[in-house]
Amino acid sequence: MDLSDWELVQRCQNGDVAAFQELVAKYYRKVYMVVLGILNHRDDAMEVAQEVFFRAYRSIQGFKGGSAFYTWLYRIAVNLSIDFQRRQKRGPTELRETMDEAVDNAEGASSANDPFLDLQSKELGQRLVAAINELTPDHRAVIVMRAIEGLSYKDIGRMLGCSEGTVMSRLHYARKKLQEKLGPYL
């Protein structure tokens, strides 16, 4: 485990809220990305991401450093997001409105000189969000974890409580589904 994370965790365990604030500052964007990737809804993602850190703070006494802090944190994030998603049952998201900017940033360098490619990328971004929305929360979780952090199958399996083989098969299935949906835009 990252030494500085462990030091901060130990300070938190001694009641140091400032140390916890440092951990939040370090990981809040990653956690937000994980949650947003699963929920596809900005306000819900904000709410759940804050709840993730609150739950982490509440149970940090029980964290013994057996795994990396972020692994533990992402596990809370994924579990809370999947629970939330199952409770909410929301429809297609509001995220699409931000897609143009997001795709510009993600692919700006490669498509800046080609208006057709640029348009195609924006379309791809919009379709991608819609396609991800059609995946189950479990499939969404693996594809998001992999896309954001490049986490190993072993780490993802540990977070989701399943085997590496299951992670591999879920990823394969999710990618195949996305490719089917996005076929003409890829």
Add this chain to the structure above:
Amino acid sequence: MKTNCETVKNSLGAWLDGELGHADAEEIRRHVEGCPSCSGERRRLERVQVVLSGVLETEASRVAFEPFWDGVRRRISEERPRQARLWEWARPAFYPQRIAWAVPVAIVFLLAIFSLVQYAPGWRWGVNRGNVAAVDSIDGHGFNVAVLRESKTKTTVIWLFESQEEDDEASGEPTAKDPAF
């Protein structure tokens, strides 16, 4: 590993993720480099990955730390009063003056309970309540009779015995004044 396109496409994701062994990874790499179809598949997979992480990173970059932390801190501070309230409720019991009073009160209370158990018939923490045992002694015609009645199991035990004292006194006739009659 047999490197036909179908096999490669099934393992392409794991290969891009660096989850294959060295030999398998090398074989797939060689195949992909020489196969336009699998090469296109690889490009599509990578594109999905790049667009997805780009979208999420853009979204996350818009979230400022301060409001986010405020939300977390609010939840933490809302949680604290519950613990604080519990402590506030329990704390007066631990004031030294109250402990000084509480100890003798507890002792008196325990003694009262103990006395009740000892002297109140049938009052045994509710377990044997209503279960009464009584012994009657009857003196008649040179014999003593003792009767034990136990109400719960409706048991009656009768003892017949001779009194050694009465034999010695040689006054064998029972008296009519015996209250047992």
